[in-house]
Amino acid sequence: MLRQLLPRCGRALRAxxxxxxxxxxxxxxxxxxxxxxxAASAAKPLGLDPSKLSITKTTSPKTPKDPATLVFGREFTxxxxxxxxxxxxGWLAPTIQPYQNLSLDPATCVFHYAFECxxxxxxxxxxxxxxxxxxxxxxxxxxxxxxxxxxxxTFDPAALIELIAKFTKLEERxxxxxxxxxxxxxxxxxxxxKTLGVxxxxxxxxYVIASPxxxxxxxxxxxxxxxxxxxxVRAWPGGVGDKKLGANYAPCIVPQMEAASxxxxxxxxxxxxxxxxxxxxxxxxxxxxxxxxxxxxxxITAPLDGTILEGVTRxxxxxxxxxxxxxxxxxxxxRKLTMRDLYEAxxxxxxxxxxxxxxxxxxxxxxxxxxxxxxxxxxxxDNEESxxxxxxxxxxxxxxxxxxxxHEWSYVC
Amino acid sequence: MLRQLLPRCGRALRAxxxxxxxxxxxxxxxxxxxxxxxAASAAKPLGLDPSKLSITKTTSPKTPKDPATLVFGREFTxxxxxxxxxxxxGWLAPTIQPYQNLSLDPATCVFHYAFECxxxxxxxxxxxxxxxxxxxxxxxxxxxxxxxxxxxxTFDPAALIELIAKFTKLEERxxxxxxxxxxxxxxxxxxxxKTLGVxxxxxxxxYVIASPxxxxxxxxxxxxxxxxxxxxVRAWPGGVGDKKLGANYAPCIVPQMEAASxxxxxxxxxxxxxxxxxxxxxxxxxxxxxxxxxxxxxxITAPLDGTILEGVTRxxxxxxxxxxxxxxxxxxxxRKLTMRDLYEAxxxxxxxxxxxxxxxxxxxxxxxxxxxxxxxxxxxxDNEESxxxxxxxxxxxxxxxxxxxxHEWSYVC
Numbered sequence: 001m002l003r004q005l006l007p008r009c010g011r012a013l014r015a016x017x018x019x020x021x022x023x024x025x026x027x028x029x030x031x032x033x034x035x036x037x038x039a040a041s042a043a044k045p046l047g048l049d050p051s052k053l054s055i056t057k058t059t060s061p062k063t064p065k066d067p068a069t070l071v072f073g074r075e076f077t078x079x080x081x082x083x084x085x086x087x088x089x090g091w092l093a094p095t096i097q098p099y100q101n102l103s104l105d106p107a108t109c110v111f112h113y114a115f116e117c118x119x120x121x122x123x124x125x126x127x128x129x130x131x132x133x134x135x136x137x138x139x140x141x142x143x144x145x146x147x148x149x150x151x152x153x154t155f156d157p158a159a160l161i162e163l164i165a166k167f168t169k170l171e172e173r174x175x176x177x178x179x180x181x182x183x184x185x186x187x188x189x190x191x192x193x194k195t196l197g198v199x200x201x202x203x204x205x206x207y208v209i210a211s212p213x214x215x216x217x218x219x220x221x222x223x224x225x226x227x228x229x230x231x232x233v234r235a236w237p238g239g240v241g242d243k244k245l246g247a248n249y250a251p252c253i254v255p256q257m258e259a260a261s262x263x264x265x266x267x268x269x270x271x272x273x274x275x276x277x278x279x280x281x282x283x284x285x286x287x288x289x290x291x292x293x294x295x296x297x298x299x300i301t302a303p304l305d306g307t308i309l310e311g312v313t314r315x316x317x318x319x320x321x322x323x324x325x326x327x328x329x330x331x332x333x334x335r336k337l338t339m340r341d342l343y344e345a346x347x348x349x350x351x352x353x354x355x356x357x358x359x360x361x362x363x364x365x366x367x368x369x370x371x372x373x374x375x376x377x378x379x380x381x382d383n384e385e386s387x388x389x390x391x392x393x394x395x396x397x398x399x400x401x402x403x404x405x406x407h408e409w410s411y412v413c
Numbered sequence: 414m415l416r417q418l419l420p421r422c423g424r425a426l427r428a429x430x431x432x433x434x435x436x437x438x439x440x441x442x443x444x445x446x447x448x449x450x451x452a453a454s455a456a457k458p459l460g461l462d463p464s465k466l467s468i469t470k471t472t473s474p475k476t477p478k479d480p481a482t483l484v485f486g487r488e489f490t491x492x493x494x495x496x497x498x499x500x501x502x503g504w505l506a507p508t509i510q511p512y513q514n515l516s517l518d519p520a521t522c523v524f525h526y527a528f529e530c531x532x533x534x535x536x537x538x539x540x541x542x543x544x545x546x547x548x549x550x551x552x553x554x555x556x557x558x559x560x561x562x563x564x565x566x567t568f569d570p571a572a573l574i575e576l577i578a579k580f581t582k583l584e585e586r587x588x589x590x591x592x593x594x595x596x597x598x599x600x601x602x603x604x605x606x607k608t609l610g611v612x613x614x615x616x617x618x619x620y621v622i623a624s625p626x627x628x629x630x631x632x633x634x635x636x637x638x639x640x641x642x643x644x645x646v647r648a649w650p651g652g653v654g655d656k657k658l659g660a661n662y663a664p665c666i667v668p669q670m671e672a673a674s675x676x677x678x679x680x681x682x683x684x685x686x687x688x689x690x691x692x693x694x695x696x697x698x699x700x701x702x703x704x705x706x707x708x709x710x711x712x713i714t715a716p717l718d719g720t721i722l723e724g725v726t727r728x729x730x731x732x733x734x735x736x737x738x739x740x741x742x743x744x745x746x747x748r749k750l751t752m753r754d755l756y757e758a759x760x761x762x763x764x765x766x767x768x769x770x771x772x773x774x775x776x777x778x779x780x781x782x783x784x785x786x787x788x789x790x791x792x793x794x795d796n797e798e799s800x801x802x803x804x805x806x807x808x809x810x811x812x813x814x815x816x817x818x819x820h821e822w823s824y825v826c
Binding site: 149188231 | 513529682694
């Protein structure tokens with residue numbers, strides 16, 4: 001019911017330069033759903049300069065917790081990396097300073113209009129004690145796409161990777177030495193303009209905080225059961241479901257809680273009257289099944305049609321599958337798949353396995369999916385907690401994350 | 414940007430009791446798109462008690478600005494109304510305290526997952542000096558629906574209205590005496606849990622800030638031109654477009670900027686291959702046209718199908734139209750209308766007028782709409798800035814807002 005029009009509000013709106021050449025973010029969708037977020041990027045990625053970094057160390061360093069007691073995203077390191085942006089001056093000098101509260105005017109636009117996007121990535125300690133990031137270029141690429149889509153400033157990806165690497169090394173003592181442990185990094189970008197007009201923010205704050213985390217499955221895989229959500233929709237063509245915006249998360253909680261109330265660990269998002277399977281909770285979904293006609297094994301995930309988060313783990317799994325499974329006769333597909341397809345494959349005995357994929361768990365095997373009250377069996381035996389593909393994927397990816405296998409995906413800080 | 418204030422949030426997360434009996438918020442949509450946000454309401458609206466209000470007045474009161482210089486949402490009053498909620502204790506005692514920054518941990522969930530919703534409402538000074546709110550019950554009802562949809566706590570509407578009334582009276586000297594001026598009130602509810610797990614927040618902060626505002630059209634109506642947005646979609650059935658969530662706003666900026674870059678004051682959101690007209694910028698849309706067959710005058714706005722914000726001004730206009738226009742032979746319709754319908758009505762000379770409706774402007778007349786590059790004329794003569802219906806609606810509503818006409822919609826503080 002807030003109804004202010006642009007011309008009266010806050011900062012005067014300046015028409016951005018539109019580049020007709022920069023049209024196609026969405027390649028698999030018709031023109032009707034294309035958008036040009038670059039048009040909104042209020043400034044070129046000016047001035048993010050790692051050489052200007054200043055560091056103020058804490059005077060009260062914490063003692064890292066016993067790794068066995070870590071809970072995801074609850075404990076943080078001593079410091080935070082921060083950099084401010086203003087429309088007039090671009091990016092100001094970055095700082096590393098003691099972890100501390102943000103002090104923000106209650107009218108700040110991040111509280112009202114969800115000018116916020118983030119990334120999730122991890123730093124690993126390898127067997128030689130080096131600190132490694134995993135494909136940080138992919139996170140930075142997505143972070144910039146998310147920022148541009150909500151009129152927040154973009155930045156030079158290499159500059160931010162360099163800053164994150166410095167920050168991570170500074171916090172090295174919080175990364176446990178053991179396999180399975182890592183430092184979860186949370187780059188966050190928020191709009192900080194303190195006026196209520198619904199306008200592109202004239203100022204922003206990018207910060208990175210870090211939380212030591214343990215293995216997702218401390219005692220080995222534990223397959224989850226999902227409830228297919230047919231009463232709410234996470235994302236739609238022409239929307240922002242492919243961006244890592246805060247806006248995509250709060251609305252997912254109620255369906256998650258509903259699923260939990262009926263005994264399911266996660267919900268599975270369907271789309272459209274066809275009931276396409278899209279994502280599971282906050283992970284991408286992979287299905288391994290045999291083709292109905294030919295019996296060929298196929299690993300399938302939903303295509304990037306604008307409704308699917310462009311997961312780094314998703315991309316890594318597809319790449320590894322093309323490298324290591326395709327030579328064994330697997331077909332690797334980014335294509336739409338309906339809940340009915342899953343149901344029929346399960347009935348026919350063609351289902352091999354199903355798993356979620358994301359930064360937190362790498363892979364998360366699925367035992368069954370409840371669909372309109374019917375359980376759809378996902379191929380695991382009763383005594384199994386993971387299928388073979390999920391397990392192999394986890395091992396292949398971790399080998400690159402922890403530097404056991406030297407690979408261009410691993411970035412040594 | 415980093416300082417300390419209001420320093421106490423964050424509690425352990427506990428799974429809430431789910432009540433499967435509380436099912437149906439959405440009445441006009443099929444089961445496929447129904448959702449049960451009440452299921453997520455982490456607690457009953459416990460303990461919001463106006464009698465517990467404590468007031469700490471500022472020691473440095475501001476001098477209200479010259480009303481002629483006011484810009485929407487940029488100047489705020491001396492104080493803010495705040496109340497904290499925790500999962501264990503419910504609503505804590507409300508306070509009015511000096512307007513001040515919020516101090517929040519950088520891991521606070523409002524920064525990451527858009528746990529935020531808000532309302533927009535106004536307080537008016539009547540000719541006897543009384544302070545009046547306009548239909549605050551409607552705002553509170555929607556505020557609670559928004560909160561429940563993203564697992565934030567709900568509250569007793571009467572209690573919050575009482576608190577807002579007290580707060581507004583305290584800030585009375587900021588409400589200019591002249592017609593057209595008012596005090597814009599911004600109730601805001603944010604999740605304050607300071608952990609990164611994607612979970613229902615275990616703590617929240619509700620606050621109300623107030624900004625004196627001038628008339629939307631200081632020198633009389635000024636009709637706007639719109640660009641029909643066919644490359645991005647604001648809302649979807651089963652989504653959250655009918656709730657006043659921060660999540661619905663940031664993604665709207667780029668299309669607004671694109672429209673502005675081509676000389677249009679606002680964008681008009683279309684939906685689906687049929688190109689239904691839904692909302693204009695951040696307002697509801699009304700179309701007055703003559704029926705193709707019968708010539709009957711019809712005032713049309715999109716139905717509340719889950720994709721349309723349930724505007725208080727929208728509801729007031731529908732109510733007034735049924736009361737004052739229907740007796741003159743008008744048909745009043747909440748129904749779907751396509752861009753082609755508008756185009757044809759315009760070509761046939763059946764278009765009477767088009768206007769947006771919202772709290773800021775009350776009504777905002779539309780001159781033309783650009784649709785696939787074609788201008789669709791909306792019925793105004795070149796020398797007119799408003800049609801008759803928009804003007805009458807504005808006057809009817811303002812008469813009730815300012816108490817010229819005593820009506821149950823007006824709440825005297």
